Amino acid sequence: MAVNKVNEDLLRERARYTFNIEELTNFIDGGEEGTRNRREVEDMVIHVKELHDEVPEDYLSHKERYENAVKKGCILIDLLKEHVLRHSSFDAYKPSNMYRVLSMAKEVSPVLLHMGMFVPTIFGQASAEQQEEWLHKALMLEIIGTYAQTELGHGTFLRGLETTATYDPSTEEFVLHSPTLTSYKWWPGGLGQTANHCIVVAQLYSREKCYGVHAFLVQIRDSETHMPLPGIKVGDIGPKLGFQTANNGFLGFDHFRIPRKNMLMRNAQVLKDGRYVKSKSDKLTYGTMMLVRVMIVSDAAYELSRAATIAARYSAVRRQSMPRPGQPEPQILDYVTQQHKVFIAIATSHALRLTGGWLWDAYSSLTHDLDQGNLDQLPELHALACCLKAISSRDSNSLVEQCRMSCGGHGYMSSSNFPTIYGATAATVTYEGEYTVMLLQTARYLMKAWKEALGGIVLTPTVAYMVTYNKAKPAWVNTPEAIIQGFHAVAVGKVKEAADGIEYHQNSGKDYEDAWNAASVMLVKASECYCRAIICETFWKEIQKHSRSMSRNLAVVLQQLSELYLSYWVLERSGDFFQVRTVPLTRTKFEFVSFASPKCHCQMCTGFVAHITSVVVLAVQVSIQNLTLTFCTRKRNEFDIGSC
Ligand SMILES: CC/C=C\C/C=C\C/C=C\C/C=C\CCCCC(=O)SCCNC(=O)CCNC(=O)[C@H](O)C(C)(C)COP(=O)(O)OP(=O)(O)OC[C@H]1O[C@@H](n2cnc3c(N)ncnc32)[C@H](O)[C@@H]1OP(=O)(O)O
Numbered sequence: 273m274a275v276n277k278v279n280e281d282l283l284r285e286r287a288r289y290t291f292n293i294e295e296l297t298n299f300i301d302g303g304e305e306g307t308r309n310r311r312e313v314e315d316m317v318i319h320v321k322e323l324h325d326e327v328p329e330d331y332l333s334h335k336e337r338y339e340n341a342v343k344k345g346c347i348l349i350d351l352l353k354e355h356v357l358r359h360s361s362f363d364a365y366k367p368s369n370m371y372r373v374l375s376m377a378k379e380v381s382p383v384l385l386h387m388g389m390f391v392p393t394i395f396g397q398a399s400a401e402q403q404e405e406w407l408h409k410a411l412m413l414e415i416i417g418t419y420a421q422t423e424l425g426h427g428t429f430l431r432g433l434e435t436t437a438t439y440d441p442s443t444e445e446f447v448l449h450s451p452t453l454t455s456y457k458w459w460p461g462g463l464g465q466t467a468n469h470c471i472v473v474a475q476l477y478s479r480e481k482c483y484g485v486h487a488f489l490v491q492i493r494d495s496e497t498h499m500p501l502p503g504i505k506v507g508d509i510g511p512k513l514g515f516q517t518a519n520n521g522f523l524g525f526d527h528f529r530i531p532r533k534n535m536l537m538r539n540a541q542v543l544k545d546g547r548y549v550k551s552k553s554d555k556l557t558y559g560t561m562m563l564v565r566v567m568i569v570s571d572a573a574y575e576l577s578r579a580a581t582i583a584a585r586y587s588a589v590r591r592q593s594m595p596r597p598g599q600p601e602p603q604i605l606d607y608v609t610q611q612h613k614v615f616i617a618i619a620t621s622h623a624l625r626l627t628g629g630w631l632w633d634a635y636s637s638l639t640h641d642l643d644q645g646n647l648d649q650l651p652e653l654h655a656l657a658c659c660l661k662a663i664s665s666r667d668s669n670s671l672v673e674q675c676r677m678s679c680g681g682h683g684y685m686s687s688s689n690f691p692t693i694y695g696a697t698a699a700t701v702t703y704e705g706e707y708t709v710m711l712l713q714t715a716r717y718l719m720k721a722w723k724e725a726l727g728g729i730v731l732t733p734t735v736a737y738m739v740t741y742n743k744a745k746p747a748w749v750n751t752p753e754a755i756i757q758g759f760h761a762v763a764v765g766k767v768k769e770a771a772d773g774i775e776y777h778q779n780s781g782k783d784y785e786d787a788w789n790a791a792s793v794m795l796v797k798a799s800e801c802y803c804r805a806i807i808c809e810t811f812w813k814e815i816q817k818h819s820r821s822m823s824r825n826l827a828v829v830l831q832q833l834s835e836l837y838l839s840y841w842v843l844e845r846s847g848d849f850f851q852v853r854t855v856p857l858t859r860t861k862f863e864f865v866s867f868a869s870p871k872c873h874c875q876m877c878t879g880f881v882a883h884i885t886s887v888v889v890l891a892v893q894v895s896i897q898n899l900t901l902t903f904c905t906r907k908r909n910e911f912d913i914g915s916c
């Protein structure tokens with residue numbers, strides 16, 4: 273049988289790298305132990321022949337595809353359990369581990385929601401007694417759950433959910449009911465045929481009063497027969513853009529009774545006589561969503577890294593066209609346009625991975641604070657989780673598509689794996705908080721921060737620069753730090769512009785809600801810019817921090833990737849940077865002038881075009897009034913500057 277020979281172009285490219293691959297691998301895995309863990313699990317998985325498909329999944333029926341996914345899910349979970357039991361250090365709930373193992377089956381697993389939301393909800397919202405009863409069963413998959421919150425009529429607006437849970441003190445039970453068609457749970461993964469339990473988010477009623485949405489653990493199928501229990505209507509919602517084996521389903525209750533003890537009572541409680549005991553914050557019910565949003569940042573990075581690897585390899589082996597007659601067709605990797613498509617995907621996968629790790633650490637610190645009853649960091653972390661989940665998933669999904677397109681027709685084949693990766697990342701832009709809604713949540717936080725900044729109040733770390741923005745003494749030298757300062761200035765400018773927009777509409781007679789809506793496009797933009805500044809700054813600082821303990825050759829390459837990322841986004845947002853205007857050097861004050869405002873007298877740039885070569889060079893010469901600012905990173909390669 274012909275032995276698979278590695279492509280010579282690929283071998284030559286691999287022989288050219290200037291840094292230690294194992295060192296980079298350890299860096300990506302979070303250290304040598306992370307690489308050892310990952311390889312051990314991969315080695316376990318790669319040799320399981322049942323995980324390799326004889327027939328492409330696309331040629332299977334929906335039923336065969338689902339059964340295939342269940343089989344693979346069971347194999348992977350058994351391997352995960354075996355590894356977790358053997359290596360207590362392998363934390364299944366670190367952003368990388370759980371999802372990595374399940375995604376080795378290529379198609380999304382019907383037990384993804386069990387691992388990704390059902391178990392974490394028990395961790396985060398069940399009382400100690402309830403954890404005692406359910407956690408081990410869930411971890412060992414003796415019960416299989418999902419997270420049933422979204423309804424046919426409401427996904428974003430949680431306070432509008434219609435499913436009710438009414439307490440009956442005479443029997444010490446909650447009666448779950450779906451009063452309307454729109455109240456049917458719709459979307460929960462695994463609900464179609466897989467889960468026999470679920471977390472149900474419902475409006476809690478006791479003594480005729482509604483206390484808002486709370487979480488309940490509900491058995492919906494018989495543990496022996498797996499048939500729906502009486503009073504339960506459940507099934508599959510049908511075909512989707514992707515995620516075909518996630519087994520998303522619907523669920524309706526007809527006056528279905530559960531014991532009082534099935535209300536998750538870590539935060540709020542209902543006593544036997546029906547008295548309601550309030551939680552420290554009713555937003556703690558939303559805790560699982562914050563965890564998953566934090567995880568999505570790292571997993572969006574992971575999916576993008578897969579796509580970038582496929583595109584980079586293909587670009588090395590694909591030869592096409594003949595720019596010079598009689599010469600061999602060049603590798604498409606040598607086309608600058610190809611580099612422009614693929615290199616930003618590589619850089620972004622590193623940027624999002626490092627930002628995801630930073631966010632995970634912030635989340636871990638918050639959960640420790642919450643256990644101590646300290647909720648101070650909750651608002652900022654909610655704002656961070658919202659915008660980073662939105663931007664990371666959107667960037668990942670659009671760059672996955674860009675990687676696909678960079679591979680021409682072969683990128684359109686299912687065998688390229690791009691369709692599966694695209695389907696997974698496209699879902700993350702919507703689920704766990706829809707893109708726009710998440711950015712508007714962050715904007716809510718930014719508007720508060722802006723008001724405090726104007727009052728000179730010291731702000732939380734990620735918005736502290738808003739207070740000092742007009743006292744900044746930017747060292748306008750050619751460094752990435754200057755670009756990061758520029759992103760801060762752009763973010764402050766957009767926040768100010770949105771706040772001014774709300775004020776303008778209120779002054780013109782609108783109430784706050786209408787003024788907010790009228791300014792909402794600017795509010796989304798302000799959140800995007802705030803989030804981009806965080807990713808740029810975190811990526812750069814993480815690289816600087818880790819560079820000190822890595823070999824110089826690797827540090828140089830990672831530094832170049834972070835410079836590429838910074839420069840790419842300055843180019844992408846050059847209009848916003850042009851709006852950043854300075855006043856004479858004496859005050860070095862940033863003042864953001866909106867093009868929309870009549871007073872804008874920012875002079876247009878006198879010369880600016882740079883195209884990205886293998887390692888980016890950016891020269892943005894913006895001459896404003898009597899000061900010329902030059903943003904320029906280190907020159908790495910020839911570049912041409914035109915004038916616009
Ligand atoms: C490619 C990767 C592949 C796989 C992914 C990998 C890993 C993930 C692993 C497992 C999961 C796998 C698949 C996931 C499947 C998806 C599952 C779901 O989609 S579950 C359903 C998700 N649904 C949502 O996210 C709903 C979104 N809506 C909301 O969160 C809320 O309705 C809202 C938009 C925040 C508004 O809520 P509300 O109206 O109550 O609040 P207000 O806007 O009025 O604000 C009030 C006040 O509360 C604060 N707040 C709101 N939410 C939170 C929170 N979560 N935490 C803390 N604080 C919160 C808000 O800031 C306001 O504060 P204030 O301004 O008043 O101080």
Ligand SMILES: Cc1cc2nc3c(=O)[nH]c(=O)nc-3n(C[C@H](O)[C@H](O)[C@H](O)COP(=O)(O)OP(=O)(O)OC[C@H]3O[C@@H](n4cnc5c(N)ncnc54)[C@H](O)[C@@H]3O)c2cc1C
Binds near residue numbers: 419422427429459
């Ligand atoms: C693949 C997949 C898996 C899922 N898995 C689960 C699951 O396991 N469990 C679960 O409970 N849910 C799940 N969901 C549901 C998901 O959480 C919701 O789809 C998501 O929260 C968006 O809600 P929606 O679908 O009602 O959209 P809507 O909220 O109706 O959004 C529709 C449009 O309205 C806009 N909009 C809504 N509100 C506002 C506002 N206040 N301001 C401005 N614009 C607004 C949105 O920006 C969007 O453009 C899943 C969804 C998908 C796609």
